[in-house]
Amino acid sequence: MELKMTEKTTKLTNLHPDILKFQNELRDKYVSENKTVKKGQILFVGSSLMEIFPIEKFQQDEDLGLNKVIYNRGVRATTTADLLAHMDTLIFDLEPSKIFINIGSNDIGFNVPKEEYLKNYSQILSLIQEKLPDTKVYLMAYYPINTSTNFGEEKHEHSALYEHRSNALYAAASADVARLAREHEMNFINVNSGLTDEGGNLKSDLTFDGAHMLPAGYKIVLQNMISYLK
Template sequence: MKIGDNKLFILSVCLNVVFLLLGTAFVIKKGGVSWVMSKVAPTAAEVQKPPYYFDKTSQFDILPQKEGAIVFVGDSLTDGVEWSELFANSNIINRGINKVTTQGILEMVSSIADDSPSKIFLMVGTNDLDQSVENETTKNNYKNIIEEIQKKSPATKIYIQSMLPINNELNGSKVSSETIVELNTYLKNLSSDYDNCEFIDLYPHFQVNGQMNTDYTNDGTHLNGQGYLLWKEQIQDFVNG
């Protein structure tokens, strides 16, 4: 290989590394550029749903149907504990998915409602904020989630649980406490617009000066055992009632 050809080859390799990330690859030759492969970039919804989402939803699809269950629905905070053991109640099932957004919940909630649960406890939205999803999109998704449940299973009691605070120093997130409080205020007002839907404000119990109390978290976002015990304490009357 001549020196000039070698330089072109190295340049081709370097540029392919960059452009493969964008979904396009090419080869540089003397006298021009040859395009050899391209693919369509993933949609925004696909980017928001990691492989774990599809792993979990496929598991949900094969599990036995359980009508009249109490279902916990949400992201990693919901996914992170064994609710049936925490409440010593075998009628509770967990439909939490790590990193899920409101869009992901909207796409799976119909199958949950098909089983006519007695109660649904919903908490989701942190990943929307982390991924800079437009607030209006998050709000509309919440409305559509509630309406989909009520269309499929009107007798199901829906509990909208407020988003929890985060601790910016621990997790490095730039999501502000004001943004979380604003969304929680919207959720409170939204819940009042629907029959058989109730808002549970968990936020004040977990925050200190707008930040997640470090007694309840190790990373600033997720809960430790004491955090889940506090969560249980705040909702146990709704679960058992």
């Protein structure tokens, strides 16, 4: 699954046409699937970091000890503005009892002003509170990344992906998300234990490009999340 970004995808207003096409097709697929979902279940929503979380396969292959189904409505290259524009498809149509949100890393990567994406994030949470007042909402800390290991990408690809992404930026943004959680009386969770090496980078054997995790990384995340899912 190719998720690397080119120079054309570093700006929110200039996403590659192939990515825009994929986003639209995936959301259309979700619209169709939403017609048959079971209400009151668990929802994962966010960007590619959520989209490639293989939670469906984990549910099929392992006994997670859950009495609810987990639906994934992640969409690659999604920003807070994108999520805000598609909340019916990605959230409200499912009427979940729990929502786990991982959104904003692309805002950071696309260099969207912090005030703008935090305002969007806050609006997302306000709308959830308004339309799903009994739903438990969990805001996730951003995953660590690995900007130092060479994963085979060209130099310009590496520069494009990491020009505005770093563990320091993500840590600061996670603190902002934690503040939003407090303001909206929601839950902030950090489920990143076990993902980093001694230098604080995402372990190289858990990622295929430094920013997106392999299933082995998501297994660790799932183990850290399980108490919140039950």
